Amino acid sequence: MSEFHLAAEFFPMNEHDLDQVAALEASLQPFPWSRGNFADSLSAGYSVWVCRLGGELIGFSVVMSVIDEAHLLNIGVAARHHGQGYGARLLRNAMQAARQGGATKLFLEVRPSNERAVELYRHFGFRQIGLRKGYYPAASGREDALIFDKELA
Template sequence: MNALAIPAEFFPMNERDLDAVAALEASLQVFPWSRGNFADSLESGYSVWVLRLGGDLIGFSVVMSVLDEAHLLNIGVCKRYQGQGYGARLLRHAMECARLGGAGKLFLEVRPSNERAVELYRHFGFHQIALRKGYYPAVVGREDALIFDKELA
């Protein structure tokens, strides 16, 4: 059975997911969030979700909301499933959760070198509003961050 025939489902992230989410993050990033970062997000009451295909965890998202604004802090899809629409589903779900939570706007940062993500965000109507110099650690020096936002209402 191919992956598209198996329904992908969203579940609130819980403590039992932390090791798998941290391992997925480590497989995606040179400078990954730690298990502790994800645990802190859970404890802080952020909107944290996992995407499962069958029983396999294939993606996650972390959104922090403050008053009427939300911030997409982290999002990732297993490399094996990238390019198949799961990132778009995760982003759409994160936006909807933020909107239902009362946010009128969603912000995010992205590395300019992450061209796939930049393209995805632009496809969903995000607009670059700023550039944050030297925001991300890089193998050599630091990398800038593109700051994007999108109206959710």
């Protein structure tokens, strides 16, 4: 593991992070969440985190919890840091925060075309439990979503 990898730190997202998080999301997604979506997540009290490497914001996650279930709404890592383990660390952090918040199960949706993310979730023991037809906007209409879940207990 490199020193840079070990230097990654996680912090609860705050209002000062919103512009950077929205810009990172826009660099990753053809149909990104807006700054307002992230601000709403903060206001709603969701578990929202940023990952920083030497002060640079390189990732984020957003988890909504209701009673004993949590839903990973969004997660992203700067493209130049893909394949370096930061997505896995963000996912672990999101699962730990959900567990600490009382969740016993975590749900998420993912595009089938996002093979790297599908592989990551399966590696962490998520299992596909369903399919949402036409869930995501796509360049050529709509794309389905795979629904995954994982027991956190």
